[in-house]
Amino acid sequence: MSTLTALPYDPLLIEIADYADSYVVSSERAFETARYCLIDSIACALDALNDPHCTRLLGPVVPGATLAQGARVPGTDFRLDPVTAAFNIACMVRWTDFSDTWVAAQTSHPSDDVGAILAVADYVSRVRVAEGKPPLTVRTVLEAMIKAHEIQGVLGLGQALNPYGIDHPLLVKIAVAAVATKLLGGTRDQIMAATSLAFFDAPLCVHRFGSNTGPRKGWAAAEASSHAVRLALMCVKGEPGYPQVLSHPKWGFCKTRMGGAEFKRGGEFGSMVMENVIFKIMGPVVIHAQSSIECGLAVSARVRDRLDDIAEIRLFTHQRTLETIDKKGPLRNPADRDHCLQYAIAVCLLRGKLTAADYEDEAATDPRIDRLRALMTVTENPAYTARYNDAVLRANPNGIEIVFKDGTGTGLVEHDNPVGHPSRRVDGIPLLINKLSDRVARRYPAAQQQAIDALCRDHQRFIDMAVPAFTDLLAQ
Secondary structure, three states: OOOOOOOOOOHHHHHHHHHHHHOOOOOHHHHHHHHHHHHHHHHHHHHHOOOHHHHOOOOOOOOOOOOOOOEEOOOOOOEEOHHHHHHHHHHHHHHOOOOOEEOOOOOEOHHHHHHHHHHHHHHHHHHHHHOOOOOOEHHHHHHHHHHHHHHHHHHHHHOOOHHHOEOOHHHHHHHHHHHHHHHOOOOHHHHHHHHHHHOOOOOEOHHHOHHHOOOHHHHHHHHHHHHHHHHHHHHHOOOOOOOOOOOOOOOOHHHHHHOOOOOOOOOOOOOHHHHOOEOOOOOOOOHHHHHHHHHHHHHHHHHHHHHHHEEEEEEEEOHHHHHHOOOOOOOOOHHHHOOOHHHHHHHHHHHOOOOHHHHOHHHHOOHHHHHHHHOEEEEEOHHHHHHHHOOOOOOOOEEEEEEEOOOOEOOOEEEOOOOOOHHHHHHHHHHHHHHHHHHHHHHOOHHHHHHHHHHHOOHHHHHHOEHHHHHHHHOO
């Protein structure tokens, strides 16, 4: 036995491994929401294929390389090893900033795990079929997503990473390392080993803030999740873990990266995160602006023909928005623009919609955008901040009021939560289904469109489908 594995593992690593290895997901609400999450993730992935800045990052590492039993990448003809496929799919899902979100001490995008889970499940299934064994079903994919979402979200509830300069994709690396090892047939000890290795090389978050905002934010989680798959593959072959990766008194993660603070989780592991995830439905923008752009879209028709008459645009929000996306001055690139509340609102007012293309350089040359930005004030509403911080409400309030030069105006338009919030599932789910249908219609011929659409509306057939049949249906 390795002297490393003879040491006792840190308690958090044991708790994660026990959950990933043996917890039985019994919540039908979690499985239903996971289906919607997978549907939403596929919609986001197909959207990204329209952006050459994303597609240039896709494909095999070595041009032309393929794998007979490789994982499929939606909307493409790629057959890739699971590490590379995980990067491809995760990059596509995250690229347009339109995927699901979990708001916590450390806000994250739980569906960053989808690319790795789908890639590993597809690869494992194709190997199993070649060996005469049955493939995994989509239900297994959904269960792995529920667990990976839960690990990310519960850790995020207990531990803010950004104050230490650490990027939130560390959470997806930890979660994917655990569930991917399980999907690959790994043992509880191998799950602990892979999870311990995930804490090495914690990424910087500098690319998400201020003038440093750049396109890395579109592929940072893809890098983290694909690395986690590599770690899982290594550990199922016997690579040892590091039981004191967190707690070593001199060189451990907590000492060297967090100044000695404990790495905490914010509750017990179950299925709460998937059940309460927030979908982005109205447009691709940071979650803190989702209800704000909904307000902007609501007033757009009333102001679009009176832009020159606007005297002031008053935006009311909570403290987290002010910290993350309140930006003035020049915006350098699409990533910079989609992290600017004022830019997103200006586009909504001008065009009555917000798409990923609205952040591109050509769209940004419209001089009216900066003229509208100059008329905006962003003010914290303390009541909004209180509702945002309320652990029970988990609200995301925003408001907008437009005042014209003649003294008239729109009055205050508010939304306590965006339409993708769990409190608004009845309103949001039909829009989410349409989000997929619209992207599928742009990408596939009619018969394939109809097959995908029908499958995604049939919960039982969806979860019972073999993973390779599902990924083949999405291939091009």
